[in-house]
Amino acid sequence: MDDDQLSQVFAALADPTRRDMVARLAVRDATVGELADPYDVSVQAVSKHIKVLADAGLVSQTRDAQRRPCHLEAEVFDLMTKWIERYRQQAQDRYERLDGVLAEMRGDERPTDHLQRGAAS
Amino acid sequence: MDDDQLSQVFAALADPTRRDMVARLAVRDATVGELADPYDVSVQAVSKHIKVLADAGLVSQTRDAQRRPCHLEAEVFDLMTKWIERYRQQAQDRYERLDGVLAEMRGDERPTDHLQRGAAS
DNA sequence: GTGGTTTTCAACCAAATGGTTGACAACGGT
DNA sequence: ACCGTTGTCAACCATTTGGTTGAAAACCAC
Secondary structure (H helix, E strand, O other): OHHHHHHHHHHHHOOHHHHHHHHHHHHOOEOHHHHHOOOOOOHHHHHHHHHHHHHOOOEEEOOEOOEOOEEEOOHHHHHHHHHHHHHHHHHHHHHHHHHHHHHHOOOOOOOOHHHHHHOOO | OHHHHHHHHHHHHOOHHHHHHHHHHHHOOEOHHHHHOOOOOOHHHHHHHHHHHHHOOOEEEOOEOOEOOEEEOOHHHHHHHHHHHHHHHHHHHHHHHHHHHHHHOOOOOOOOHHHHHHOOO
């Protein structure tokens, strides 16, 4: 289910630590230890964070001996962007249409249906 | 703190019910009751959801008698898009650079450090 | 094979989350 | 003035989340 992945992706990025990890993975791949380094938490905690990112499809892990290098997966970002863009666009359009309506009815006392919610009438 | 708002926005959109509400608010403004209608949960629960969206800055509420019409705020989407675009772009760039490297070394048997993680040796 | 490094698994804990119900505030209609 | 409607607040409950510690798996190096 795509909706479910979207939920996972948003949830994953809701955490500042995980967003920071993504930011660093955008620059270069890194092992769990390398990722854990800057933070003042246990490696286990970071490992969990990576699992969350991986489950969301934002990160993939491969093997290199004991190490598990993490790689940022760019495709998932498109999923988000698509979702956001759709509704941002609609909201924006409505806003601009309202602007047009307001300009059009300068001096008119009857609000159009765009403003119904405010119309006590 | 901008980082904090970003966390709130992502967290708010991690819930499918709230995403659906946003989708409907993108079409038209709606009261709490109207928003609650399609869902099989109490109005109180929906009221809470709206509070989360409002705290994140995604939604604003006004007054109309007993009713509290909700309005989608488009600007916050830009905050998200900006964050996402930055890292998507970097990841994309890196990916394309890798493509270039791969093309450049056609026939070479030694993988560069870009591929280390996959190299079983 | 023994030991060190890297990472994950398991159990546990405190805090946050999403839901419930009950009470009540705010308002319009009659 | 009352009643119905609309929405929020408060208390509560189950589940999830982000952290901890301890143990163990997987691997290289010696």
